[in-house]
Amino acid sequence: MAIEILKDKCIGCGLCFKSCPYDAFEFEPYDGNKLGKVAKVNAKCSFCNQCLTACKFGAIQEKKQDAAVDLSAYKHIWVFAEQRQGKIQNVALELIGEGKRLAKDISDDTQLCAVLIGNKIDHLAQECFEYGADKVYMVQDPLLENYTTDGYTKVMKQLIDEYKPEIVLYGATHIGRDFAPRIAARCNTGLTADCTHLDVKVSKYIEFAKANTTLDTSTLDPNDPSTGIKQTRPAFGGNLMATIICPKTRPQMSTVRPGVMQKQERVPGAKGEVVNVKPDIKASDIRIEIKDIVKSMKEMVSLTDAKIICSGGRGLGDASGFELIQKFADKVGGVVGSSRAAVDAGWIDHSHQVGQTGTTVKPEIYFACGISGAIQHLAGMQTSNCIVAINKDPDAPIMEIADYAIVGDLYKVIPEIIAEWDNAEALYDATTK
C-alpha cells in the first residue's frame, strides 16, 4: 500500500528520510513552507510502509485502496489437507488448528473446512474432524492418487468457484509451494508465501506486534471491525518482517511453514460434515507423467520435532567439521542442523538447513556452533527455548540473541562439553553444596 505526502502538512524537515530502509525520500522545491521544500518519494520506494509513523506532522498517509468488489460472497476458512500416500501431512493438521482459531475470530458461524484431494482417502476425513475441522470437502478420483500440478489445480479451482472460501491456507511444502501459486494465478488473487504469523482481528495483530516487534502501533485502531487476513512473514532475506494484506480479491491465500503453527488437542470421535465433490477431470488434463516416487535412503532429518539441535555453520571451516557436530548431537541426543552458508558451501545436505529458506525450528536447546547469525538463519531458530552459541567472534550477531554465549574455538569447546555432559548433575550438585 503506497504512501502519499500531504504537501500542505510537510514542513520539509527530512525526519522521514531516516525511517526509510531504501533511501527513497528526496526533497522537491515547494513555496508553501518556511524551508521552501517538501519530501518526495522516488523510484527506490519498495512500499514497505516503515515511514508511516515517522512524520510528526501527519504529512504521510496511506494511499487509499479502491472499494472492494463483492467480497461478502466469500465465507469460511479452508485448509488444503495435503496427503501423500494416504497420510495427512503434519503441517495440514497444524493449519487446521490455526485456521480454527482464525475462524472463531472472524465470527461464530465461520467454519474451518479441510479440503482432501486424492484417491481412496475416505478415512482421512475423521482425522481432520478430530483435529478441529467442521467440514471436509472430499474429492476422489484415480487420476488424483498422487499430486500433479495440473490435476489438483483444476479440482481446487472448481471447488473455489463453487463454494467461495474467504481464506485458503496451504502448507509451504514442496507440493504446497508448487500448487498455491498456480491457483492464485488462475483465480487472479493474492498469495503470501511462507507466513510465520496470521491474524484477522486488528486488536490481536496489535497485541502480537506489541509483544514481538518494534512496530509503532499508534496508527492502528484496536476497535477496527475488519477481519481481512494480516499475514506476517520474513522479507528481504529475513532482514525485515512484513505484514501482507489482500484487500481487493478473494480468496485470500497463504502458505505457512511447517512447524510454525500449533495443532489443536486431538478429540477422538469428533464429528463433522463430509461434502463429496465429483471432480471434473480427465486424463488429458494432466500433462506430466509421474514415473516413480522415491523415498530417499538418506536418514530423515526431523528438525521440527527435535528437542535438541546441534547446528554448524561457516565457522566449522570445512565439511569434516560436521563429524564433530554429529558426535556432539549423538552425545546429547540431538539432531544435526546447519546454516545456509554451510549448505551453500556443499558441506552438508540442505535437509539439515535451519533458517528462513530451510526449516523453522523451536527445540528446547539450540547449539549454534560457528554460526555468525545472519538474520535469515535467526528467522528460523530464534524462538528456540534456549540458545547456546559457540563462536570465536564475541561480536557475531548470534552472540546477542544467545541465552548462553561461549567465546572460543568450537573445536576445543565442543569436545569438553561432550566429555562433561554426563557429569552435569554432579557438577551442578557441587555448586549447591
Add this chain to the structure above:
Amino acid sequence: MAFKIIVCAKQVPDTNVIKINPKTGTLIRDGVPSILNHDDNNALEEALKIKDKYKDVTVTVISMGPPQATDLLFECIAKGADEGILVSDRAVGGSDTWATSNTLEAAIKKWEKENGPADLIFAGRQAIDGDTAQVGPQIAEKLDLPQVTYVEEFQIDDNLKDITVKRQLEDGYELIHIQTPCMLTAIKELNEPRYMNMKGIFGAKDIKVWNAKDIEVDLTKVGLEASPTNVFRSFTPAPKAPGQKVAGDTENEQAKNLLIQLKGKHII
C-alpha cells in the same frame, strides 16, 4: 528450426551480507553487492548445457528490474547466453508476484511474436530477496504451460521433446516425464554453474531494454495498484534480551559452567 530456451532471471541484493542498523532498525545497504539470483544461475547453467550439447539452440535471458539490472544480462551473456532482455519501467514497480508474472508473461509473448514460440522456459525456484517461489508457476499458468518445480536432475532426449526430471521432495524425489513446451524451476542441486569466459566477457552483447509499452502489457494488471497483495506494515523483529557470556579460563571450565547453568535452569 532452432530450439529456443528462455531463462527468467533476477538481480538480487546479496541478502547474506545485509545487516540491520540496530539503532534505527533500517537496512544497511551500503556495499551490498547485487548478484544473479542463485537458483536462476542454476536455471541458466542447465539451459547452457543443452546449448553445449546440441546444435541450433538459443538461450534468451529475460529479467525485470531497475535499469542497472542490465549488469545481470552482461553476466549471463558472458557465460554463454545469446541475448538478454530487461523489462524496466516505473509502471511495473511495486508489483507483487501476480503482477510480476503478468509483466513477464507479456515480455515472453512479445519475444515469441518476433522469434516464434519458446520450447522451454527455465527459472530459478525462488529469489533470495523474496523467497516466494511464486513467479515461476504463475508465469507457467498464464502461458498455459505444464510445470515442474524443484528440479534437481534434468535430462532431455535427442528428439528435444521428451524430458525426464527429478523433482525434489522433502524426503526423496519424484521422477517425472514432461514434454516441451514447458516451464521448469531449478534448485541448487541441479548443477554447478559455470564462470564467465573471456570470449563472453569481451564479445558482443545483444542486450535490449523494453518498457511497458514495448511489451504491450495491460497497465491495469501491473504495478503496485494492480497487485492483489500489499504491504500493510513492515518492521524489524524485536531484539531479544541479551543473554550471558559463559565464563571460564579454559574450554573445560566454559563447558562445565555451561552445563551447570543448563542444569540449574532445568533445561537439561
